[in-house]
Amino acid sequence: MISRLALVAAMTAAIGTTGAVAQENVVNVYNWSDYIDEEVLQEFTQETGIRVVYDVFDSNDILETKLLAGGTNYDVVVPTGTFLARQIQAGVFQELDKSKLPNLEHQWDRISERIARFDPENEHAVNYMWGTTGIGYNVDKINERMADAPVDSWDMIFDEEIVSKFADCGIHLLDAADELVPAALNYLGRDPDSKSDEDIEAAKELLLKIRPYVQKFHSSEYINALANGDICMAVGWSGDVLQARDRAEEAGSGVTVEYSIPKEGALMWFDSFAIPKDAPHPEAAHAFINFMMKPEVAAKNTNYIFYASGSEGAQEFIDEEILNDPAIYPDDEALERLYTVSPYDPRSQRVLTRAWTQVKSGT
Template structure:
């Protein structure tokens, strides 16, 4: 929740002030919610003596608002590629001192090459995780509503009124992120998902408005628990989050089976990058943290926990089979060809995008 974010932010600031007095070495990390195995942070502190003040967000927009206001006090933040590129232009990040990052050699060249379009030369960031934006669904409930041959491998499940209207009663969540949902709608309409054309974006808005009555909530993190508890039967969400929901449901043994699908029409591929804000108060500690994260065993532990693919080639042999072997996490070469990426909107078109999004959400 937004409010929760503000509260934890305030709490984090309090912690920072406290630890600064004690002259401890600290690193203030601002990462996505449900995005790390917390034991990694404890082990980092044990090894380096650097205390981690960890705070979470669930939208790129919130992160960007904070970064552009300046003086966040954070040392490591984790924006998604398209947002990162805009923030680099705004001067929000300092370049990485690669001499302090000996573990860079573990990184995966393929991913670095893809990230290059957001962060030329990977000068400001390292890849933390990457994944896709697809459809998570409750197998039993979707079959009950749409029959055995429900189009679970297609965006038809979401964007075809005939389907989504039948899922209304069991509950549908969409991500509260225009930069995820508008490309998905554009792609479904056969338009360029990275289109910056106002007319195209309005068409995507119309499609989303059409399915709006069947959507219970727009939220970017609550769907994990909602899917796992069986409160909803479908959510457009991020791959690893849905897979975490799948595991929570399996653990709870509550008769709920959650599955994740990368729809056959294609899906958004994104990269969450760790970067150091230009005004970070503890840059040396931030570099130490990034270097620690890039250790193969640490990265493997993180991926095994959050079910996202990472950009660390050396970690792959340490990954559990249900991670490296799952095409929903590490898609096959063939499937990757079907994925698309998007770039940042400039401020003028961004205003139109967010305006359309507000209209979609408020059902106006």
């Protein structure tokens, strides 16, 4: 019995040391789940002869824990902006050799400029996809319960009177404190990027008020739940909600899912490629990133996963309906209202996680 516990302890200590075996002509990629058109991987192998070992995660926390444990054996990883910034500070990534990335010229300046906030001079990372954190909803179920529902506003989530109308049909929130707390702060008219105890406390109070109407905090289940009609509303990531919309359409079950970027503003985030310092195949990693930035390839991925590409050159190959969808490519005016947040330092992170635990569990 005791050795069983010890094993758990040993495993906890050793967590994150697993990874793909180092071999020549291989690139070990660690990306978000459901975040690529897998045909692209075969095309890469055909073109370069480099085999791709592809592994996935579904939360930045898991990725960061692995990276900070070191020795992951990954060549390319895809952290989100705030996490990227902290990981750069921790010395996780190597500087990119831009001479090996000629396709950088196709990247979208507008996005690269915003990412420079997390990665000064864009030295460590190249944007893959970007998106927003907004509201996904089941059109019919919302209409049934409230004909004039303000679907273009955070009132849907943060106004007790309105959100309570939808509690019976199921509401999911992302299990991500660093996205929901800024959303609450933004709704309260405070700085979404604030790290002060007082502001986090205020956001917590607001979230606690609507807590009784939330069925679940989870960061990936809502895709299927929305598509199947199990829930009627979710705070989720743009592309994921749009994937749910697509799945519902394909299933033909009569479920209509929509995504809205609330008019009060929403979080804009960026998932970028970066190469860990101890990557066993940095050459192959550069080749992989360069390939993914190729306009045709970047477009193929966007057409498949419904997230906006960091490549401007890709836009001519992206389907019209995606390029013209303001939920994916917000217009200039909407873009103005999007905000970004900076990383939390260890102390404010603790306050944040603690507040979030309290929101979720009531203790």
